[in-house]
Amino acid sequence: MNDRNQNETTLRDKIIGQVSKMGRAISTRVALAGNLAVFSTSTIFWLFAKPPKKETLISSFFNIGVLSLPVVMLTGTFIGMVLAVQAFPQFKVIGMETRIGAAINLSLVKELGPVLAATMLAGRVGSAIAAELGTMRVTEQIDALSSMGVNPIHYLVAPRFFACLILIPGLTLFADLMGVIGGAFFSIKLLGVDWSYYWEYSRHTVAMFDVFAGMFKSVFFGGAIALICCHQGFRCGAGAEGVGKAATSSFVLSFVAILFLDLLLDVFLDQIQTMVFGTRGSVM
């Protein structure tokens, strides 16, 4: 009897323990989301209330735009070529290898260009932002800014956010361009697809709207990356471990946000395209 009671108590304790653990995890995440929302609102407020200083903008533009360009272009080139390698056998089986260009270029400008440019930005710039701001938090440099009457969100976050927002469409365009070149080079030069058909089918299938849709999506990716990474840096925990964690989680969260936003925006843009241009064209 006594044993049974004891078993019941331990079971109840275990269940309560699990529930409270779950509750704590949920409330932490809700608080984090709320905190990010406040942080984002404040960033947008400061961006409009007082334009960022020239010197902070220039260094952000250089770091986020110029230094990211090579890696984004390289990724684009390889993705274009990989697409050609993967798609060619499938198209060849049904005797339509001349239409491979349409498939490569459409998937590049609509999906892979923007998503990969954003992923590279999150990896190269995002985690660096989180680590830099995290170190500034740990060494009290962010507190020092506040104590000198300088709003750290205005001074540190607004220029980075603005730079990401403005530059990511350009980076996407370069990723698209290099992908198109890489795909065409591999298909025409190495796989022997006829170049006139390759370009003709591409031109027919890929509309200006598709290029625009890709760039439009990238703006949201850029904004999300900057806000998430700066936020992670600002709430960085103590010491080297805290900075490391901030850098890692900023990349993971940015990547999840990119994919989630991609899905939402695809649904939205698809509706718009159907509404404006009627049914979508197809690769075939």
Added chain:
Amino acid sequence: MFGRKRSTRSEEAEAYARDAHAEASIEEDEAQYRSRDSIVGSTFIAENGTRKVLRRRPPLLEIDDLNVIFGENQVLRDINLKIRRGETVAIIGESGCGKTVLLKTMIGLVAPTTGRVFFKGNDLATLSDKELTETRAHYGFVFQMAALFDSMTIAENVAFPLRQHRKEMSRREVAERVEFLLEEVGLNPRIVSNKTPSEISGGMRKRVGFARALAMDPEIMLYDEPTTGLDPIMSDVVNELMISARDRHKVAGVLVTHDMKSAVKVANRLVMLYPHSMLSAEQPQMIFDGSAEEIWRCEDSRVSQFIRGEARDRVRDMSMGK
């Protein structure tokens, strides 16, 4: 309407002229002062028969029933403290007693859980982001590890607050001011100006932090353990700098430290905090508030243990989780 506005201004100006007299009577009118949010006034009938408002100048900094709780951990409980113009107060106490948290609430870097912090009568919590930012320009904060911006040179670090707030100063004026400030803290501008914070020693970094905090001619300096980690001579150099800020620049100061020598030398008044976790519910957290002479005569065993630096039964207590 315009005329009415002007007359209000002249009343204010007249009332302001009485400030010096008013400040002396702040203590007496404390109850009245507390009942109001920011500016205190009392109506009186002037010689010509009109009703006027006498504005009293509130203390430079006032902390009112402050409580700070992080998660489930209470750090500060019911703290009341006033800092008057020109005085330097040392907040002493062992590590983890909430000294630094108290210092950071004074400038709004840590938000009070309950209670209020007033700077010149303005509640920091009610200020907008922009107003708070502007108010903070009246503070100078010397951080424990100096907190210099490592992406900038020493000269750029000291010039930083001037570049942000004194737009009217030319490049040359800023450079001259930086040179003056660096010399004031005993650094040779020609040697250190173009170095980065990682290229100079800890003591030098701390003095650069000091120069940066002084750049804006603050009304109050907050020092977070300024002598920690320095050799005895450099510690005394920092003490001398704090004394010169107090005497030559007439700046009020709050010094958080556990270095008794520094506290006694620099401060006019000492306040001792005790770790909240070691107190019972009815014991106050501020266990001493008085002058340096008084603290040596204090009979509270917790105070005498701290100022004499005695471990007593602390090892046993700590091992038992107290």
